Amino acid sequence: MRVSALADLHTHTFRCGHAVGTEEEYVRQAVRLGLKAVAITDHIPFYWLPPEAHDPTLAMAPEELPAYVEAVLQLKGRYRGRVEVLLGIEADYVEGHEHTLAQILQTYPFDVVLGSVHWLAGFWVDAPTSLPEYQKGPERVQQIWARYWQTLEKAIRSGLFDVMAHLDLPKKFGFLPAEPLTELEDAVLQALLETGVAVELSSAGRRKPVGEDYPSPRWLARLATAGVPVVLSSDAHAPHEVGFAFALLQQQLQQLGVREVLTFRQRQPLALSLAEG
């Protein structure tokens, strides 16, 4: 199955300190695969923490952001006609810091803004250093999931994001809630439907201990049935991961009756037909 009509809307670069490759190497890989578009969406600097809390292995420093934007904008021009390069960012949602984030997002001409909940009041949802918290037992796992869904709902409703990244992130290490959190999950779905915010179908989970896409097949079926728009993403942290498993992602969506995925340009959604792929 060809993936040539598709767009990868989630990639990182060396700037975040835990990915490898320059922006251009990601773009070149997208050209090699024949993708229609690729968004460079590196992690936003820690805007919600004091400068001394900056961790160069998690995100670029605030002063690096202009150079990142400039690099991506240059590639946009240089690769025109070969692949559409989108200026994106993966932006953390942090409750209480919405205004600061809004200001950063307004400063640059982003094509697409991915929203992520990695941080829950001092707790990193997906950092390996958080593993001991998950290992404390089912009660703690339940708490983390509940807190996560509540925060995610607020993120969706914040109006700051075009696409929600890795929807069911707390599963990364394989810890699932013991009791279904139906009400909280329903509230997340409702928020998506009311706001029109899209969700990424990301192959990154295939490279993690959990070994499945974000979101899970169960969630994906729910989103598809409800008509929530989907984008494809690899969450590549190395250039060769661009477009990772896209043929399989495409197949899954088609089996669920989904006919199109979205790409973005200047934060406006555009449909890409899966049939052409």
Ligand SMILES: [Zn+2]
């Ligand atoms: Zn990352």
Ligand SMILES: [Zn+2]
């Ligand atoms: Zn992320």
